[in-house]
Amino acid sequence: MIKYDINSFSIFAYFSSFLKDSFIFISYQGGICMIDIFKPAPHIGRVPEEQVDPLYKRLRVQIFIGIFIGYAAYYFVRKNFGLAMPYLIEEYGYSKGELGIALSGVSIAYGFSKFIMGSFSDRANPRVFLPVGLILAASMMLIMGRFEWATSSVTIMFVLLFLCGWFQGMGWPPCGRTMVHWWSHKERGTIVSLWNVAHNVGGGLPPIFFLWGMAWFNDWRAAFYMPSLAAITVAILAFFLMRDTPQSCGLPPIEEYKNDYPPDYNKETSEQELTAKEIFMQYVFPNKLLWYIAIANVFVYLIRYGILDWSPTYLREVKGFEMQMSSIGYFLYEYAGIPGTLLCGWMSDKVFKGSRSITGLFFMVLVTIAVAVFWLNPAGNPTVDMACMIIIGFLIYGPVMLIGLYALELAPKKAAGTAAGFTGLFGYLGGSVAASAVVGYTVDFFGWNGGFVVMIGGCILAIILLFMTKLSENKQKAINAKIG
16 A cells, blocks of 8 residues: 555545546555555465465475566666667667666666665555566667667667666565565665665666667667567566465564564554655654665766666777677676675675674775776777776676665655665766766766766775765664663
8 A cells, every 4th residue: 555645645636537447456444555556465364384484485486586586677677878879870860868868768767766666666566566566678679679760869768768768776675675574674784785786787688689689680779679578477476476475375573483683673553554754754764874875876877877877888988899798708707796786795794793884995995996997998908908897897796785775774664665665766876977968078078088087086985975875874873872
């Protein structure tokens, strides 16, 4: 159930008569706005005690597969536009700045959507929420791939990419909701690290789909429609694998099953759905640490997408790479993030004793060095360039994962999607937009050196903010110790 104060969102009332007959039905009951197809699955009676353990184990494996492949597929249709940019430049004569503006539509929309949809997802059934968003996002890219008019102007591309980005916001939050309901507090560091590599798996496959499409159809638009078709297929599969809460499957809450209760856990209130006002005003906006990591996320995402979006074009124009080699570099960048993310999660727990900020700071220092080498390496040394792509990919996704995990830990599980969406709002609206538009125009006016100066500056600012987060952590621990 999705609850809002009707007075605050009165515009919904204006459209209610129209929506009442549409496939998404909205009704009002005592000032409550309810989107029926997304309603949380109702709790059912407990299964017999002897069935609890085997059913929990089976469903956790099944659900993890569902959220893993489902979220991976979102990346099939999120950043595949970068593969088409060299061809759009050659065929249509677009400048890098213009394409950067078009590409920023994804990030602008996704930044807002991840935050807003995070609030929806905290009170929605992830089994429906995630697949619906994936199909809608894939449909936008399918349009760009099958209709020439869809790439005929920057405005049209921006609108379609904006819509794609908005639907992309229906991916991360339901996965976060799922994980905090099906895995206990002590398990989440490991499970989030494992799940988080889904975006590396998904992000690394578009170049493969693209090369297959080029081989089969000799059509560069395969960069759009091949990943789209794959994403729609995965969405259907994810629906059959995913479930809502344990209670909707006749199981006890995860805290009871694992006997792992957080310090602030209350059996009577922790399983109750929160209102939007409670989530925002009690657990998100007043949280200073959440603000710190959200702003740090801006600069982490600037590096992540600055390299990802522009590496195919940079390697082709400056380093003399063929498109096939650029696509391989793109692929390796994403897949290097898999072991890097897992190592980062392990180091966060074992080496840095649960300090997410210090772990992220350590990795960002290494990222800064790798980006500088990638920039300063002269053309004619492809081995060094490919090594830098691998190293940057290996290192950058650890901080991305840690910020998401930290956000989940800073809010109760009924507000987890919103907290994660809050950091995503900053990451995408600030960092990813800057990576697309700011880097694009900087390269147009100041060359690639200017673009890399922007990214190195982002690295340094991320380091500073993560250090400030650690200082704030220490201050809060000291206050808590005095109170205790």
